[in-house]
Amino acid sequence: MLPFARISIIGVGLIGSSLARAIRANMPTVRLTGHDADPAVRDIARRIDLFDDVADSAGAAVTDADIVILCVPVRAMGSVAREIADDLPADAIISDVGSCKAEILASLTAALPGRTIIPAHPVAGTENSGPEAGFATLFNGRWCIMTPPADADPTAVERVAELWRRVGAQVETMDAAHHDLVLAVTSHLPHLIAYTIVGTAGDLESVTRSEVIKYSAGGFRDFTRIAASDPTMWRDVFLSNKDAVLEMLQRFSEDLTALQRAIRWGDGDALFDLFTRTRAIRRSIIDEGQDDPAPDFGRKHV
DSSP: OOOOOOEEEEOOOOHHHHHHHHHHHHTTEEEEEEEEHHHHHHHHHHTOSSSHHHHHHHHHHHOOOSSSEEEEEEEGGHHHHHHHHHOOTTTTTEEEOOOOOOHHHHHHHSSTTTEEOOOOOEEESSOOOGGGGGGTTTTTOOOEEEOOOTTTTTTHHHHHHHHHHHOOOOOEEOOHHHHHHIIIIIIIIHHHHHHHHHHHHOOTTHHHHHHHHTTTHHHHHHHHHHHTSSSHHHHHHHHHTHHHHHHHHHHHHHHHHHHHHHEEEEEEHHHHHHHHHHHHHHHHHHHHHHHOGGGGGGGOOO
């Protein structure tokens, strides 16, 4: 039995369009309705036949929904929730895909008091954005972390979990604050570092921009991929999860200072020990099936 018969997706970017494609591929009888605030995006969604119906307003998109999944920037969640409040069926579940769960849960609860809210975060993505960037297999083998409130209906939680399992994800449940701390380490801080390194390279007066591009080695090249991610989304992530990000950034700064000291003092043993530990973490990620073990991240070379 399908967890939901009618699903509405608000926000048709990479995650929203990938989710629509995955639902179509794995649950073809589900009726899909979509909406995006940008008329041009709605036109694209219609042209590529992403949904059974593309509504011109968020309210119209949710009128008969069993579940509404908000795939909008983190700081837009509350305003979108208020926009759909009057049209939302009484028994509909509200979920989302944002990567900062504590603030999202608070904003959705404030905007939709008394409603069934089951936040979720599929830990998947690429540096590309927009409705044409999505693909049905984005969530295959990836984790979807659910952060339901303590008093959430267990049946509703399981229905949302089953939806994500049906589109290929593995499901984990944790407290929203703990999620935000974990993701500050595994996602948010790496993006902040990537933005900083790429920005620094671009600003260096002693190295021309053409040289940075021409001679980019593998490490810098991979940082540019991360730094090409959607700026609106990541601006909202850092502002919404600022406490956890600042805590991790402080720890990183301390570790970076220790590394700087080891280089200055020629402490090769300290450097070797650190690099050995980090190499083991990389191997663990591959063992968990969260990345490709092929050389150069599986890139094809002629």
